[in-house]
Amino acid sequence: MNYMQAETILFVITAIAYLASAVLYILFFALKKEKPGEIAGYVLLGAFIVHTVALIVRSIGAGRLPLSNQYEFATSFAWGIALSYLFFARKKKYRALGTFVAPVIFIIIGYAAMQSREVNELMPALQSNWLFIHVSTAIISYGSFGVAFGGSLMYLMRDRIHETEFTRHYFPDKERLDVLNYRIISFGFLFLTLVIVTGAIWAQKAWGRYWTWDPKETWSLVTWIIYAIYLHLRITRGWRGKKAAWFAVIGFICVIFTYIGVNTWIPSIHSYA
Amino acid sequence: MWAAGLLFGRTRALKKILRVFSSMRLALILLGLIMLACVLGGIIPQGALLQDYQNVFGDTFSRVILFAGLDRVFTVWWFVLLIGLLLVNLFLCSLIRFPSTLKLYREGFNLSNCLLQKKPSFELSVPAGSSRDFLKKLGFKKPLFQTVDGVHYLYQSRNRLGVWGSWLSHLGMLVIVVGFALGQLLHVDTSIYGVPGQTKQVEGYDIAVQIDAFEIILRDDHTVEQYIADLTIHHLKDNTSVKGQSKVNHPLQAYGMSFLQNATGWAVKVSSFKGEELLDERIICAGESMELKDLNEDHTDLALVVHAFYPDVIMTPAGPRTKSPYLNNPAALFSLYYQGKLVGQDLAGMGYDIKASDYRFVLSSPQPYTLIQIVSDPSLPLVLAGGVLMLIGFFLAFYLRPQQVWVRYEEGRERVYGYTKKGADLFSDKAAMLLKEMNTTT
Numbered sequence: 163m164n165y166m167q168a169e170t171i172l173f174v175i176t177a178i179a180y181l182a183s184a185v186l187y188i189l190f191f192a193l194k195k196e197k198p199g200e201i202a203g204y205v206l207l208g209a210f211i212v213h214t215v216a217l218i219v220r221s222i223g224a225g226r227l228p229l230s231n232q233y234e235f236a237t238s239f240a241w242g243i244a245l246s247y248l249f250f251a252r253k254k255k256y257r258a259l260g261t262f263v264a265p266v267i268f269i270i271i272g273y274a275a276m277q278s279r280e281v282n283e284l285m286p287a288l289q290s291n292w293l294f295i296h297v298s299t300a301i302i303s304y305g306s307f308g309v310a311f312g313g314s315l316m317y318l319m320r321d322r323i324h325e326t327e328f329t330r331h332y333f334p335d336k337e338r339l340d341v342l343n344y345r346i347i348s349f350g351f352l353f354l355t356l357v358i359v360t361g362a363i364w365a366q367k368a369w370g371r372y373w374t375w376d377p378k379e380t381w382s383l384v385t386w387i388i389y390a391i392y393l394h395l396r397i398t399r400g401w402r403g404k405k406a407a408w409f410a411v412i413g414f415i416c417v418i419f420t421y422i423g424v425n426t427w428i429p430s431i432h433s434y435a
Numbered sequence: 436m437w438a439a440g441l442l443f444g445r446t447r448a449l450k451k452i453l454r455v456f457s458s459m460r461l462a463l464i465l466l467g468l469i470m471l472a473c474v475l476g477g478i479i480p481q482g483a484l485l486q487d488y489q490n491v492f493g494d495t496f497s498r499v500i501l502f503a504g505l506d507r508v509f510t511v512w513w514f515v516l517l518i519g520l521l522l523v524n525l526f527l528c529s530l531i532r533f534p535s536t537l538k539l540y541r542e543g544f545n546l547s548n549c550l551l552q553k554k555p556s557f558e559l560s561v562p563a564g565s566s567r568d569f570l571k572k573l574g575f576k577k578p579l580f581q582t583v584d585g586v587h588y589l590y591q592s593r594n595r596l597g598v599w600g601s602w603l604s605h606l607g608m609l610v611i612v613v614g615f616a617l618g619q620l621l622h623v624d625t626s627i628y629g630v631p632g633q634t635k636q637v638e639g640y641d642i643a644v645q646i647d648a649f650e651i652i653l654r655d656d657h658t659v660e661q662y663i664a665d666l667t668i669h670h671l672k673d674n675t676s677v678k679g680q681s682k683v684n685h686p687l688q689a690y691g692m693s694f695l696q697n698a699t700g701w702a703v704k705v706s707s708f709k710g711e712e713l714l715d716e717r718i719i720c721a722g723e724s725m726e727l728k729d730l731n732e733d734h735t736d737l738a739l740v741v742h743a744f745y746p747d748v749i750m751t752p753a754g755p756r757t758k759s760p761y762l763n764n765p766a767a768l769f770s771l772y773y774q775g776k777l778v779g780q781d782l783a784g785m786g787y788d789i790k791a792s793d794y795r796f797v798l799s800s801p802q803p804y805t806l807i808q809i810v811s812d813p814s815l816p817l818v819l820a821g822g823v824l825m826l827i828g829f830f831l832a833f834y835l836r837p838q839q840v841w842v843r844y845e846e847g848r849e850r851v852y853g854y855t856k857k858g859a860d861l862f863s864d865k866a867a868m869l870l871k872e873m874n875t876t877t
């Protein structure tokens with residue numbers, strides 16, 4: 163068995179495990195029963211570990227990090243969300259967040275499954291350490307925005323959830339959720355800033371201009387501005403909470419658009435990747 | 436009297452304007468508008484022709500696009516105006532926030548401020564004698580003993596530097612925007628191309644680029660691994676030169692300019708003859724032409740245009756293509772013009788005669804040419820510094836949270852207080868957990 167076959171098997175296991183954890187989280191949320199939630203957490207952790215192994219196997223097989231075509235970036239993106247979720251929502255009181263995040267992870271893995279899994283050789287412009295810093299920071303940044311997206315959806319739904327002993331235990335109250343979302347977004351924002359700065363440094367080396375308003379650059383700036391507005395709105399009284407949460411939702415839609423939409427619909431020097 | 440009133444009115448108006456221009460509300464409006472402009476510029480292809488827009492967007496909308504400058508969003512006057520306003524906004528807000536931030540940094544961290552604090556982040560009691568230990572575990576290793584109004588306290592602050600975070604980040608943004616604007620005015624972006632052995636002067640500069648060698652490294656699957664150009668850059672005035680290599684992603688730096696290996700293509704040697712007499716012999720890159728003007732009295736006016744070059748040509752229904760990047764079966768697609776009129780178009784192999792009455796052209800010695808892009812942007816260090824400032828600023832703003840703790844000695848117990856503006860929940864959680872730990876271990 164070669165590396166790529168091994169990776170395929172691991173990837174399939176990963177996808178099934180993410181699906182299972184999403185289903186369990188939804189059961190946990192719908193039935194308000196503790197057990198499925200607990201299992202979902204373990205399944206997600208397991209999926210993440212297998213996913214990590216799959217990425218390592220692919221890296222060894224390709225002789226480089228898997229960060230350069232749609233499949234590779236999608237699977238790494240899902241990995242980033244899982245990592246960020248496991249980190250930020252590690253406390254029991256945030257468990258219900260999984261109901262909103264695990265399905266997002268699964269959808270992105272599903273998207274990855276539909277892409278070509280071929281290993282391409284890198285064209286010279288892509289052989290740069292700056293590119294790898296650029297893309298890895300993007301995975302971390304986008305991953306945390308994915309979690310904040312889930313957290314914000316939950317925030318927007320929080321009023322509709324009847325307060326019981328169970329919800330008090332596993333559902334953060336609105337204040338906490340707002341602060342958690344803020345914390346995740348500020349982390350993602352710091353990393354998005356790094357993404358843009360390292361991308362600019364790379365572009366300067368590869369193309370001689372650090373900023374050319376190419377659609378992918380422009381869309382990452384749009385995303386950055388949306389989150390900057392979010393961060394300011396939180397300082398403005400009366401804008402915390404719901405309105406800010408909507409910005410986090412729109413921000414993530416922008417992230418998805420920057421990543422998939424721009425590559426698919428708009429011509430760009432980035433789209434050969 | 437009226438003059439004073441006018442003056443007073445004026446300063447009031449001025450103050451009001453200043454307040455508006457330094458406000459976060461304006462910043463938010465501007466950011467929102469700039470974002471919208473970026474959305475449009477990110478969707479509508481930039482710099483295309485009316486016809487192209489008409490094909491995609493229809494006639495009316497295409498006219499709107501051109502009228503509003505949506506075909507060049509990032510240079511149109513209203514976009515520049517928005518950025519200009521943002522610049523003023525950032526500048527004023529940085530200016531206005533400086534003294535207050537400095538004051539906060541210098542005077543905001545002390546016990547008497549804390550004692551006025553109505554809403555500490557946490558407040559808890561620890562057994563007498565254990566507060567120092569408690570603070571140490573909380574990350575405050577050197578609290579100082581102080582007495583206020585006869586009551587004894589311990590006090591320490593940390594991460595005071597964090598108050599500069601958002602100010603620095605905004606300064607960084609200001610620097611980036613200024614640097615970018617300067618770069619727009621001052622940057623150089625030009626190119627030369629040629630084959631090894633040629634020296635080309637950079638138009639408008641006392642710089643010439645000599646191409647010493649050019650190599651394309653291919654992998655087994657014919658994909659390109661790297662393009663490598665060996666260059667000598669001559670400074671024509673100083674009579675000095677710099678030798679070096681330029682690869683994709685590794686530009687050569689010389690005389691304040693970067694020389695980037697940007698693109699490549701094929702060139703062939705074209706020789707033109709009248710009968711057996713050699714008229715001209717030059718290396719021509721795909722896309723260029725050789726013209727033979729006014730060769731004799733009857734105004735022979737011949738031009739050979741080399742459109743494309745195929746190192747390993749095969750014919751497909753869609754026209755000629757190349758099978759591989761290797762020179763196995765080289766051919767060039769050419770057109771021949773006589774007095775401006777197209778008289779022939781075909782594919783020619785190396786060494787064949789392309790005949791036109793008494794004249795003929797022969798192609799030979801195909802070789803890749805290199806396109807070297809030459810850029811310089813004196814504002815680059817400024818922009819980079821802005822980026823670094825911005826990153827440091829955000830890091831400080833998000834992760835260096837200024838915190839203060841104080842302990843009030845009371846009879847039989849010690850009351851510990853903590854205050855922080857940001858992340859109060861984390862701070863109080865940590866303190867509560869520590870207390871729990873201490874209570875379980877004792």
Ligand code: HEM
Pocket residue numbers: 348390393394397457458459460462466521524525528529601605608832833
């Ligand atoms: C390019 C435009 C701008 C961007 C991207 C931006 C971004 C940010 C960010 C990321 C923060 C940090 C928020 C936090 O600590 O949670 C912040 C804070 C802040 N910004 Fe801006 N900003 C911009 C322009 C402005 C302008 C023009 C003003 C002028 C009033 C301003 C006023 C503030 C204030 C008062 C804070 C709060 C600082 C604090 O909490 O210490 N911003 N900004």
